[in-house]
Amino acid sequence: MALPLWKNLLQTTKKRILQQRWLSLYNGAHGYEEELVKKKLQQFSGGSVNLSKEDNGIGILTLNNPKLMNAFTGTMIVELQERVTELENWKDGKGLIIHGAGNTFCSGSDLNAVKEMSNSQDGMNMCMFMQNTLTRLMRLPLISVALVQGKAFGGGAELTTACDFRLMTPGSEIRFVHKHMGLVPGWGGAARLVRIVGSGAALQLLGGAARVDPERALRLGLSEETLPSSDETTALGEARAWLNQYTEGPTTVIRAVKKVVTAGRELPLEAALRTEKDIFGTVWGGPANLQALDRRPKQK
Incomplete structure (x- = not known):
C-alpha cells in the first residue's frame, strides 16, 4: 500500500515542480x-x-x-x-x-x-x-x-x-x-x-x-x-x-536538495515549508532512503 502512495506523491510533486520551472516571467500581457x-x-x-x-x-x-x-x-x-x-x-x-x-x-x-x-x-x-x-x-x-x-x-x-x-x-x-x-x-x-x-x-x-x-x-x-x-x-x-x-550521491537526493534550497530562496516561508514537505515525501521511503537504513547498524 505504501509504495503506490509514494509513487503517486512523487508524480504529483514532479508535475508541480516542472510547471513552476517552465513558468515564464513574461508573456504576451507584457508585450x-x-x-x-x-x-x-x-x-x-x-x-x-x-x-x-x-x-x-x-x-x-x-x-x-x-x-x-x-x-x-x-x-x-x-x-x-x-x-x-x-x-x-x-x-x-x-x-x-x-x-x-x-x-x-x-x-x-x-x-x-x-x-x-x-x-x-x-x-x-x-x-x-x-x-x-x-x-x-x-x-x-x-x-x-x-x-x-x-x-x-x-x-x-x-x-x-x-x-x-x-x-x-x-x-x-x-x-x-x-x-x-x-x-x-x-x-x-x-x-x-x-x-x-x-x-x-x-x-x-x-x-x-x-x-x-x-x-x-x-x-x-x-x-x-x-x-x-x-x-x-x-x-x-x-x-x-x-x-x-x-x-x-544518489541523483534523486541531490536534485531534491537543490529543489528545497530553491524553494527556500524564492518562496514565502509558508509556501517554502509546504514545498519542502512535498519534496521530502518524494525521497522518504525511496530507494536511497531504504538503502541508507539498511546500511545503518540497528539501534539497541
Missing part, C-alpha cells in the same frame, strides 16, 4: 512575443553554446566565441535557451559547470548586435528573453558552478550570478561594467547580486563598475574558492573535483 524575439536575435550569428553530459551526472556548458572573448551573439542567446531546455529534460543530471572557451569566461553581449538593436523595444525584448532563460537556469535541479577564467564582464558577470556557486582562477576578474555603457544590468544580474553580496556591496560593484579580483570576490562572498590553476583544461578538472563534493 513579449518570444518567437518574434528569437527571429530577431537569430539575425546576429556567430559562436555557439555547447553542452556535454558526463556519466557522473555533471553537465559542461561551454560559451564558444573566443574571437570576441565569448561575447553573446544573438544566436548564442537563443542557443543558451535551448541548452537550458535540454538540461531541464535531463533526468540523470546532478551538477553543471559553465565556462568559456579560450581561457576566458564571457565579455557580455556582442556589441555589433547591440548597435543593431539599440531601440528601446529591442532592448526590452532581449532583456525579457534573457531574464526568462537565466531564471530557468537558476531553478534547474542541478547544483551549478560558474568557472570564471579571464574576464567575466557585463552580461558575463550577470551570468555568473545565475549559478549557485562561482569559482575563480588566478588573474581572473568579474566586473559589472554596465555603467560605462550607459546601462544597468538587464538580465537579472542586479537582483541576484543583491541576494549574493547584499545591497551595499552590490551598489559599490554596480555604481563603481569595480574590478573584482579573486581575493575581493572571496571577501564579498561572490566566489567560493580560488582554484590553483589558470590553465583551461586543468582548471576545468579542478572545478569538477570541487563540485563533486556536493553532487556525489
Whole structure:
C-alpha cells in the first residue's frame, strides 16, 4: 500500500515542480512575443553554446566565441535557451559547470548586435528573453558552478550570478561594467547580486563598475574558492573535483536538495515549508532512503 502512495506523491510533486520551472516571467500581457524575439536575435550569428553530459551526472556548458572573448551573439542567446531546455529534460543530471572557451569566461553581449538593436523595444525584448532563460537556469535541479577564467564582464558577470556557486582562477576578474555603457544590468544580474553580496556591496560593484579580483570576490562572498590553476583544461578538472563534493550521491537526493534550497530562496516561508514537505515525501521511503537504513547498524 505504501509504495503506490509514494509513487503517486512523487508524480504529483514532479508535475508541480516542472510547471513552476517552465513558468515564464513574461508573456504576451507584457508585450513579449518570444518567437518574434528569437527571429530577431537569430539575425546576429556567430559562436555557439555547447553542452556535454558526463556519466557522473555533471553537465559542461561551454560559451564558444573566443574571437570576441565569448561575447553573446544573438544566436548564442537563443542557443543558451535551448541548452537550458535540454538540461531541464535531463533526468540523470546532478551538477553543471559553465565556462568559456579560450581561457576566458564571457565579455557580455556582442556589441555589433547591440548597435543593431539599440531601440528601446529591442532592448526590452532581449532583456525579457534573457531574464526568462537565466531564471530557468537558476531553478534547474542541478547544483551549478560558474568557472570564471579571464574576464567575466557585463552580461558575463550577470551570468555568473545565475549559478549557485562561482569559482575563480588566478588573474581572473568579474566586473559589472554596465555603467560605462550607459546601462544597468538587464538580465537579472542586479537582483541576484543583491541576494549574493547584499545591497551595499552590490551598489559599490554596480555604481563603481569595480574590478573584482579573486581575493575581493572571496571577501564579498561572490566566489567560493580560488582554484590553483589558470590553465583551461586543468582548471576545468579542478572545478569538477570541487563540485563533486556536493553532487556525489544518489541523483534523486541531490536534485531534491537543490529543489528545497530553491524553494527556500524564492518562496514565502509558508509556501517554502509546504514545498519542502512535498519534496521530502518524494525521497522518504525511496530507494536511497531504504538503502541508507539498511546500511545503518540497528539501534539497541
